[in-house]
Amino acid sequence: MPEVDRSSDLSNFPTTPMIALTAHDALLLADIQNDFLPGGALGISGGGEIIPTLLNYTRLFQTHSLPVFLTRDWHPSNHCSFRSQGGPWPAHCVASSPGSLPPPSFSAPPSAVIIYKAIDRDQEAYSAFQNTALDRHLRALSVQRLFIGGLATDYCVLNSVKDARMLGYNVCLLVDGIKAVNLRPDDGRRAEAEMIRLGAIPIRWKMLQS
Numbered sequence: 676m677p678e679v680d681r682s683s684d685l686s687n688f689p690t691t692p693m694i695a696l697t698a699h700d701a702l703l704l705a706d707i708q709n710d711f712l713p714g715g716a717l718g719i720s721g722g723g724e725i726i727p728t729l730l731n732y733t734r735l736f737q738t739h740s741l742p743v744f745l746t747r748d749w750h751p752s753n754h755c756s757f758r759s760q761g762g763p764w765p766a767h768c769v770a771s772s773p774g775s776l777p778p779p780s781f782s783a784p785p786s787a788v789i790i791y792k793a794i795d796r797d798q799e800a801y802s803a804f805q806n807t808a809l810d811r812h813l814r815a816l817s818v819q820r821l822f823i824g825g826l827a828t829d830y831c832v833l834n835s836v837k838d839a840r841m842l843g844y845n846v847c848l849l850v851d852g853i854k855a856v857n858l859r860p861d862d863g864r865r866a867e868a869e870m871i872r873l874g875a876i877p878i879r880w881k882m883l884q885s
């Protein structure tokens with residue numbers, strides 16, 4: 676009698692693998708700022724929709740006393756990325772302007788560390804690690820795994836994940852906590868595929884054990 680091959684029978688496994696937080700985890704959320712939300716200078720369609728989910732992640736990390744890092748794009752008024760200076764973007768996130776601030780629905784928890792980036796006039800910086808102290812902070816806290824979300828999938832999230840992987844961090848990509856600019860319609864999807872190819876684990880809120 677032929678044996679039944681059950682090697683491909685996954686019915687005994689949970690359909691959603693659960694992930695437990697450890698003492699070496701940190702949360703990194705990119706650029707939740709008014710200018711990147713609908714109505715802002717560089718508003719990302721649907722950008723506001725991820726805020727409730729990002730608040731869930733933030734509260735969970737706080738509950739576990741794990742570090743939370745928030746990046747802010749923080750430009751001088753003549754930043755090289757602005758069209759007026761020959762760059763690709765409209766003026767946005769000029770340091771301390773209303774557009775550079777987080778929306779009222781996403782006020783930073785007092786314990787969060789704010790990482791200001793792209794503050795030099797002559798340098799664009801999409802990654803949270805570029806010319807910032809983020810890596811030093813993470814190493815001082817013995818962080819080994821980063822949960823990364825925010826705006827935008829195809830720029831700051833993508834480049835932060837690339838650098839995190841290059842620097843040796845494990846990465847979980849919050850696929851329900853990102854939105855893409857999509858200058859080309861596929862940019863966000865391509866960026867997600869690229870991050871996963873680099874070793875980022877795609878996760879959703881329901882996969883995290885509280």
Ligand SMILES: [Zn+2]
Pocket residue numbers: 748749750756767768793
């Ligand atoms: Zn910028």
